[in-house]
Amino acid sequence: MQxxxxxKKKGFLDRLPKLGRVSQLVLxxxxxxxxxxxxxxxxxxxxxxxxxYESTLTNLQRIISGDQAPKAKYEADLAxxxxxxxxxxxxxxxxxxxxxxxxxxxEMAEDNDIYVTNTSITxxxxxxxxxxxxxxxxxxxxxxxxxxxxxxxxxxxxxxxQIKQFTFTTAPTEQEYDTASIAVDVxxxxxxx
Numbered sequence: 001m002q003x004x005x006x007x008k009k010k011g012f013l014d015r016l017p018k019l020g021r022v023s024q025l026v027l028x029x030x031x032x033x034x035x036x037x038x039x040x041x042x043x044x045x046x047x048x049x050x051x052x053y054e055s056t057l058t059n060l061q062r063i064i065s066g067d068q069a070p071k072a073k074y075e076a077d078l079a080x081x082x083x084x085x086x087x088x089x090x091x092x093x094x095x096x097x098x099x100x101x102x103x104x105x106x107e108m109a110e111d112n113d114i115y116v117t118n119t120s121i122t123x124x125x126x127x128x129x130x131x132x133x134x135x136x137x138x139x140x141x142x143x144x145x146x147x148x149x150x151x152x153x154x155x156x157x158x159x160x161x162q163i164k165q166f167t168f169t170t171a172p173t174e175q176e177y178d179t180a181s182i183a184v185d186v187x188x189x190x191x192x193x
Contacts, residue, residue: 116138135186
């Protein structure tokens, strides 16, 4: 009988090809670098990639949850803009409303105890304007403070109006009336109401 010998398991370094210890160390370092460098590069790129994926996931969750309905939102915005444009357009009279505007001016003069001596209307369309400009020229008889009250009332009664020209003459005696001539431009909207 022969003695039973147990074979000692070979260590990792013993299993490597028959190389010198330094060569085995260089081989191990090379294997380690082959594994470590790609893992290091992947680890460095992961935060940017992960944040991009998180952003995409958040957008997808928002779309799926129905919080954001782009078509409905844009339609609501368009309806609001259309309503705002119509409201702004309503503050501008149409060009065919010149008689109504003149009536309003005459009524304002009457409210201020001013006598209207003459009226005229001209229409022009300046370049870059949204519509024609109606120019109302009025001759007045009355008192200068009442003329001033008339001009102040223009802003509230005709918001799209602007005083183009105003001249007044004081009366030489108290028994006579002061006279004035006023030209008022009223910006109109190009369409009809």
